[in-house]
Every structure is written in structure tokens, then in C-alpha cells.
Amino acid sequence: MLQDQKIIPAISNHQDLRKFLTLPLTYGILMNFQLAQLPELVKLMKDNQKKVLIHSELIRGLSSDEYGAIYLIQTLNVDGIISSKPKVIDVCKKRKVIGIFRFFLKDSISLNQSLEMAKKMEPEYLEVLPATGTDILQEIMQRTSSKVLMGGLIKSKEQIAKCLNAGAVAVTTSNTNFWV
Numbered sequence: 674m675l676q677d678q679k680i681i682p683a684i685s686n687h688q689d690l691r692k693f694l695t696l697p698l699t700y701g702i703l704m705n706f707q708l709a710q711l712p713e714l715v716k717l718m719k720d721n722q723k724k725v726l727i728h729s730e731l732i733r734g735l736s737s738d739e740y741g742a743i744y745l746i747q748t749l750n751v752d753g754i755i756s757s758k759p760k761v762i763d764v765c766k767k768r769k770v771i772g773i774f775r776f777f778l779k780d781s782i783s784l785n786q787s788l789e790m791a792k793k794m795e796p797e798y799l800e801v802l803p804a805t806g807t808d809i810l811q812e813i814m815q816r817t818s819s820k821v822l823m824g825g826l827i828k829s830k831e832q833i834a835k836c837l838n839a840g841a842v843a844v845t846t847s848n849t850n851f852w853v
Contacts, residue, residue, distance in 0.1 A: 674771055674797060675700055675843055680833070681726070681822065683847040690714065694721045696853055702726045702755060702845060708734035715749045724752040726771065729761060739764045746770055755800055762796045773798040773822065778806040784813075791817045800824055800845060804832060807839040814840050827851060 675681070678700050684690050685705035693701050694717070701723055703714055711732065718725050727745050730737040735744070737756065742764040745751045753771025754761060765772025774796040776787035791799055801813060802825035813821055823836040824845030833844045833851060846852070 679837060679843050680852055681843050681845045682849070682852045683728070683824070683845050685731075685847060689847070689849055690717070692849055693852070694718070694723065698723075698852065700724045700726055700752070702728055704728035704731035706732060708732055711735075711745075711749055715751060719750075725749075726753040726755060726773070727751050728755040728775075730756060730758075737761070743768075759790055759794050762794050766794075766796070771798065772796050773800050774819070775800040775802065777802050777825075778809060784809065788813065788816045791819055795819070798822055798842075801841075802826075804836050804841075804844060807835050807841075810836075810839040810841065 683702045735741045739760040742761045746768045755773040757775045762772040762774050799819045800822040804823040820842045822843045823841040827846040836844050
């Protein structure tokens with residue numbers, strides 16, 4: 674679904690968006706913008722043949738629940754949503770857009786809880802943070818049928834390669850130096 678795109682830019686300002694629009698990448702994540710800015714930003718991306726993913730919990734003024742997700746899908750026609758909320762992922766599945774369930778590797782308990790939720794909701798994708806947790810990636814892939822993205826704390830191209838070699842289908846990063 675992500676068209677084998679290995680790096681997915683996380684875009685949080687207009688300068689980075691302008692850079693993204695010039696790159697031969699399709700998918701980009703909008704985050705840290707205000708709700709009022711989204712219609713214009715989504716239109717700009719779509720006018721440039723880009724696919725729009727929204728991190729719903731990092732949009733100021735947007736309710737990060739299922740109603741916010743419905744707004745993003747119905748009104749803005751986004752291509753996917755990243756969320757740590759199961760109800761948002763369920764809305765994505767029902768409305769046939771990409772739902773990426775995001776969770777953080779803090780400890781064994783949070784890992785087990787997140788994987789149990791992922792098993793129940795069966796999202797197409799998981800985003801696992803931080804990307805320093807590649808040693809646990811095989812366990813995650815064995816315990817869920819979802820494809821795995823990794824992101825957070827990306828510091829080098831070697832780290833990106835390590836994530837991909839460990840089995841992640843892509844890496845999300847806001848560091849523009851790693852976008853191509």
C-alpha cells in the first residue's frame with residue numbers, strides 16, 4: 674500500500690513541506706500543524722500527486738478520537754491516519770483508508786499491551802517507536818500480521834538501514850537529511 678516507499682517524511686512546517694513536494698516520494702505525514710491549516714495543506718499535497726497521512730494526535734485543534742478521524746477522511750479525503758487509539762484505526766478500516774497504529778516501546782508490559790490491542794484490531798500497519806528498538810522487531814512481527822514501520826530518534830542512515838534490515842517495511846522521520 675505504501676508503494677514500497679522506504680522513507681516516509683514526517684512534515685511539521687511549511688519549509689519541510691515545500692522540500693517534500695520536490696522529492697520523488699509519494700507518501701508524507703502531516704503533523705504539528707493547526708486544524709485550520711489542514712484543508713490548504715492537504716489540497717497542496719494532492720495537487721502535487723502526493724498521498725496524505727495525518728498524525729491525528731499531533732494536529733492542534735483536532736479531536737484525536739473517531740470523530741476527528743471521520744472529519745479527516747470524509748471532509749479532507751486523507752489517505753491515512755496514524756493514531757495510538759484503536760477506535761481511530763477501526764474507523765480507517767471501515768472507511769478503507771490506511772490506519773497506522775502507533776505505539777511506544779517503553780517496557781515489556783507496554784509492548785504486550787500494544788501487541789494485544791494490535792491483534793484485536795488487525796491494523797494494516799504498526800508504527801513502532803523509538804526506532805532504536807530493532808532487536809524486538811522480530812517478536813513484534815511474529816505476534817502480529819501487521820506490517821511494521823519504525824520511527825523516532827533516527828540519527829543516521831545506518832540506523833535506517835538497520836530498521837529495514839530487521840524487517841521494517843519503512844521508516845518515518847522528520848529529519849529532512851534522510852528523506853532521499
